[in-house]
Amino acid sequence: MTLASHPIAAPALLPEVSAFLSKAKIGGVVGGREVFASDDGVFETVDPGTGAVLARVARLTAADVNHAVDAAAHAFAKSDWARMPVNERCVFLHRLADAAEARKPILAQIESLDCGKVLAQAADDVQNFVDTLRYFASLAQNLEMRTVIAVKGHEAAVVRHAWGPCGFIIPWNFPLLLCGWGIAPALAAGNTCVVKPAEDTPLSTLYIGFLARELGFPDGVLNVVPGMGETAGAALASHSGLRRMSFTGSPEVGREIAAKCGANLVPVKLELGGKGAAVVFNDVDIPAVAQKLVQAITFHAGQVCCDATRWLIQKDIYEKLVDECATRMQAVAIGHQMDAQTQMGPLVSEKQRRRVLGYLEKGETGGARRVLPGGAATVPGRNGFFVKPALLAGSLDNVAAREEIFGPVAYLAPFKDEAEGVRLANATDYGLGNSVWSTDLARCRRVAESFESANGWINAHNVVVHGVPYGGIKKSGMGGGVGSLATLLDYYRNISVVRPL
Numbered sequence: 001m002t003l004a005s006h007p008i009a010a011p012a013l014l015p016e017v018s019a020f021l022s023k024a025k026i027g028g029v030v031g032g033r034e035v036f037a038s039d040d041g042v043f044e045t046v047d048p049g050t051g052a053v054l055a056r057v058a059r060l061t062a063a064d065v066n067h068a069v070d071a072a073a074h075a076f077a078k079s080d081w082a083r084m085p086v087n088e089r090c091v092f093l094h095r096l097a098d099a100a101e102a103r104k105p106i107l108a109q110i111e112s113l114d115c116g117k118v119l120a121q122a123a124d125d126v127q128n129f130v131d132t133l134r135y136f137a138s139l140a141q142n143l144e145m146r147t148v149i150a151v152k153g154h155e156a157a158v159v160r161h162a163w164g165p166c167g168f169i170i171p172w173n174f175p176l177l178l179c180g181w182g183i184a185p186a187l188a189a190g191n192t193c194v195v196k197p198a199e200d201t202p203l204s205t206l207y208i209g210f211l212a213r214e215l216g217f218p219d220g221v222l223n224v225v226p227g228m229g230e231t232a233g234a235a236l237a238s239h240s241g242l243r244r245m246s247f248t249g250s251p252e253v254g255r256e257i258a259a260k261c262g263a264n265l266v267p268v269k270l271e272l273g274g275k276g277a278a279v280v281f282n283d284v285d286i287p288a289v290a291q292k293l294v295q296a297i298t299f300h301a302g303q304v305c306c307d308a309t310r311w312l313i314q315k316d317i318y319e320k321l322v323d324e325c326a327t328r329m330q331a332v333a334i335g336h337q338m339d340a341q342t343q344m345g346p347l348v349s350e351k352q353r354r355r356v357l358g359y360l361e362k363g364e365t366g367g368a369r370r371v372l373p374g375g376a377a378t379v380p381g382r383n384g385f386f387v388k389p390a391l392l393a394g395s396l397d398n399v400a401a402r403e404e405i406f407g408p409v410a411y412l413a414p415f416k417d418e419a420e421g422v423r424l425a426n427a428t429d430y431g432l433g434n435s436v437w438s439t440d441l442a443r444c445r446r447v448a449e450s451f452e453s454a455n456g457w458i459n460a461h462n463v464v465v466h467g468v469p470y471g472g473i474k475k476s477g478m479g480g481g482v483g484s485l486a487t488l489l490d491y492y493r494n495i496s497v498v499r500p501l
């Protein structure tokens with residue numbers, strides 16, 4: 001197998017990036033101040049493409065996180081944030097969007113280095129963050145805050161208010177993008193936020209915390225609490241002073257967060273994993289579909305919750321499509337995320353690399369064929385967490401076909417007809433995003449609408465658009481999803497005001 005790897009010198013770091021990374025330690029942002037851990041603890045975040053330490057970050061304790069929730073509660077009660085006219089509040093969101101956009105090259109380098117994300121894709125994530133802020137700012141400004149209801153014998157209205165302090169725990173695969181999806185609707189509605197970034201990738205969220213402070217956000221409106229999941233994350237999720245909680249990550253941790261929120265009756269939004277299917281019919285343009293499937297599974301090295309990880313292919317084109325995909329996967333340029341030629345960067349950590357390699361072995365032990373064997377990849381001069389893309393085939397009862405791997409690994413299976421394609425796609429505990437591929441658009445719509453998932457895509461995969469609700473059902477999530485008007489409405493509490501006539 002030939003691997004095109006390009007150990008080309010990365011673009012020089014921007015002075016602002018070097019300055020940010022070379023701070024002795026980077027603190028959290030609480031109540032408008034940079035804060036360090038009360039026990040002086042720090043943790044290191046590394047560049048997954050080299051394994052080298054990038055920065056030292058404050059490892060906040062449970063008590064420090066409790067202070068951050070207090071700061072958010074104080075800001076909600078005492079600052080003008082929740083009460084100011086929505087257009088004034090949204091000036092702050094637009095200011096943050098404009099500043100993040102102006103600093104796109106800085107934020108993209110920080111995100112690329114910290115996550116192992118290809119630089120151009122990191123820049124797209126920064127733009128997505130900017131667009132999310134603008135989308136929710138304009139939505140909030142156009143929302144009716146008082147809806148009159150016509151009922152017999154009563155004067156009635158529903159009035160919206162912000163909830164108060166909201167907690168967010170975000171994962172390491174799309175830190176900045178997911179931070180935006182969380183905080184933008186919450187802030188636009190007038191809530192205050194406490195954000196716990198993932199310990200593998202805290203830097204872009206911290207940068208945004210400092211930026212908001214610099215732009216004059218009232219103290220305590222946006223707090224960022226770096227730390228470990230089991231301590232800082234657990235403290236945030238169990239705080240009874242929160243009014244809403246949102247978590248994105250693994251179903252295992254999602255369950256724990258939901259239990260903690262349940263104990264306090266705090267409403268919770270969970271965005272969890274997936275095991276998406278691409279259902280490919282025999283009338284497609286095979287090279288074009290192969291190209292898109294390979295792009296999807298190698299995008300951010302497969303660390304994408306809504307990816308197509310089960311490729312269900314109609315029998316008569318199975319061999320041809322698999323061959324096309326395997327050829328393209330072998331040609332994917334693996335390298336450091338900042339190198340210009342790199343198409344696929346490293347996994348985020350050695351822990352994730354062990355997980356992915358472990359699934360390849362477990363899958364094979366369980367009877368799957370390694371059509372494209374995958375395995376660890378080496379990139380000359382780069383000691384990063386690289387893996388090769390892989391294809392497995394066999395029974396869909398296999399562990400590698402059932403569980404989320406979170407790497408560039410697709411599981412292949414043939415199907416006979418439309419009914420079987422839909423049945424196999426739905427035979428999973430997850431319910432995030434599936435796609436259907438065919439030139440028969442009537443069939444596409446029929447199949448897409450039959451998926452037991454929250455997203456059904458036609459002749460494309462991973463299609464997430466501001467304004468279209470995005471969420472998960474079954475093991476993939478609960479609590480209403482993100483990215484649309486429905487999300488903004490979740491960040492208001494309603495009061496029904498009624499007078500008998």
Ligand code: NAI
Nearest residue numbers: 170171197198229230233234249250253272273305404406
């Ligand atoms: P994780 O679910 O442990 O981490 C996500 C976030 O939760 C991080 O901010 C972490 O600090 C926090 N966290 C961890 N334990 C916590 C706890 N007890 N209480 C509160 N917060 C806690 O995910 P991990 O271990 O990094 O990845 C494992 C697998 O999870 C991946 O291989 C993938 O399958 C899945 N995952 C799915 C994501 C998605 O976008 N749906 C994102 C990240 C991981």
Ligand code: MG
Nearest residue numbers: 045046114200
């Ligand atoms: Mg890192």
